[in-house]
Amino acid sequence: LQVFGYVQWTDIDGNWHPARNIEVKIMDDNAVLDIAKATVRTNSNGYYTATFDNQTGIIENGLDIYIRVNTANDDFQIANNVVNSIFSGGYYFTTEATQNVTSSQSIQYYSGSNSDAFRAVSVQQALVAGYYYYETMNNDDANTIEVIYPGILNSDGSEATWSNSFWDYLNIAYSDYCDWDVILHELGHQVATQINVDADFTESHLLRENLSERYGKELGIKGAWSEGWATYFSMAAQLYYN
Numbered sequence: 001l002q003v004f005g006y007v008q009w010t011d012i013d014g015n016w017h018p019a020r021n022i023e024v025k026i027m028d029d030n031a032v033l034d035i036a037k038a039t040v041r042t043n044s045n046g047y048y049t050a051t052f053d054n055q056t057g058i059i060e061n062g063l064d065i066y067i068r069v070n071t072a073n074d075d076f077q078i079a080n081n082v083v084n085s086i087f088s089g090g091y092y093f094t095t096e097a098t099q100n101v102t103s104s105q106s107i108q109y110y111s112g113s114n115s116d117a118f119r120a121v122s123v124q125q126a127l128v129a130g131y132y133y134y135e136t137m138n139n140d141d142a143n144t145i146e147v148i149y150p151g152i153l154n155s156d157g158s159e160a161t162w163s164n165s166f167w168d169y170l171n172i173a174y175s176d177y178c179d180w181d182v183i184l185h186e187l188g189h190q191v192a193t194q195i196n197v198d199a200d201f202t203e204s205h206l207l208r209e210n211l212s213e214r215y216g217k218e219l220g221i222k223g224a225w226s227e228g229w230a231t232y233f234s235m236a237a238q239l240y241y242n
Contacts (some may be wrong), residue, residue: 001101004049007042007069009121012178018046019121021128023073026050029064029097037063041073054102062102067095067109071117071124075131078120078147082169090147091117116150119177123149126183133237134191143168143194145187150174161186165193181234188233189226201226 003026007019019042026038038050055063071078071091079090095109127147134142151171154160159173163186170190176182192198199222205211212220 001054001063001065002049002051003038003065003067004047005067006046007048008046009118009125011122017125018042018044019069019125020044020046021073021132022046022121022124023070024048025068025070026052027066027068027094027097028055029066029099036068037065056102062100064097064099065101066097068092069094071120073124073128074144075142076124076127076145076147076170078123078149080116080150081148082146091120093117120149122177123147123172123183126180127187129180129241130184130187130191130233130237133233133240136240138195142191145170145190147172149177163187163189165190165198180238181231184234184237185230188230191233192226192229197229199223199226199229 007022007024008016009019010016022042024040024042025036026040028035028037037052040048040050042048055061069092077090084090093113098105098107131142134140145168147170149172151159151161151173159175161171161173161176161182163170168190170183170186172183172186189198201219201222203211203215203219203223205223205227210220211223214220215223
């Protein structure tokens with residue numbers, strides 16, 4: 001049995017894009033425990049395909065197929081908290097099951113939802129671009145990270161997007177899911193630490209702030225380098241990945 005299709009996502013303007021390098025599981029729907037028949041990743045066009053044995057024995061009349069799309073991959077997991085990110089594999093969404101698949105058939109699914117799981121696909125696609133750029137430039141695998149979306153709020157209840165390179169952790173604000181500049185900037189901090197170009201600047205900072213005035217010239221220059229390099233990485237990754 002061959003199962004194939006395309007995974008796409010829409011941006012905030014309603015434009016369709018291929019979901020690249022996103023994990024797809026072809027599942028068999030069972031009464032007690034569903035079984036993954038194949039796990040594949042989409043290509044640059046969002047296309048996936050898998051071939052496996054069907055169930056067409058004397059008492060069987062074909063697998064009951066549905067598709068599960070996961071926002072996780074080998075490099076990162078996206079979830080609404082650290083526990084779910086580590087242990088449940090993060091956000092996912094599924095199609096309805098097609099019962100008793102014994103012969104070729106074409107089925108069109110459309111899944112649209114104003115949910116965190118669907119917004120997490122945009123976060124996932126931004127990180128795919130960043131990891132692709134890093135691994136292509138360095139011929140190396142980047143560290144696996146945990147990504148929390150929507151991220152933890154500040155003590156005053158405001159949103160914040162930030163990263164912690166020591167714990168390999170990204171915190172993405174609810175409203176930043178569509179802002180690839182910001183997402184890849186925070187991934188840039190992770191990359192800078194891994195390739196040893198980070199300035200080791202961990203102090204608080206604000207937009208349009210001269211850090212030298214608050215922390216002195218030596219520490220202020222470190223802050224400028226740290227933030228500037230992360231922004232450079234974000235722009236370079238998006239230009240390279242197109």
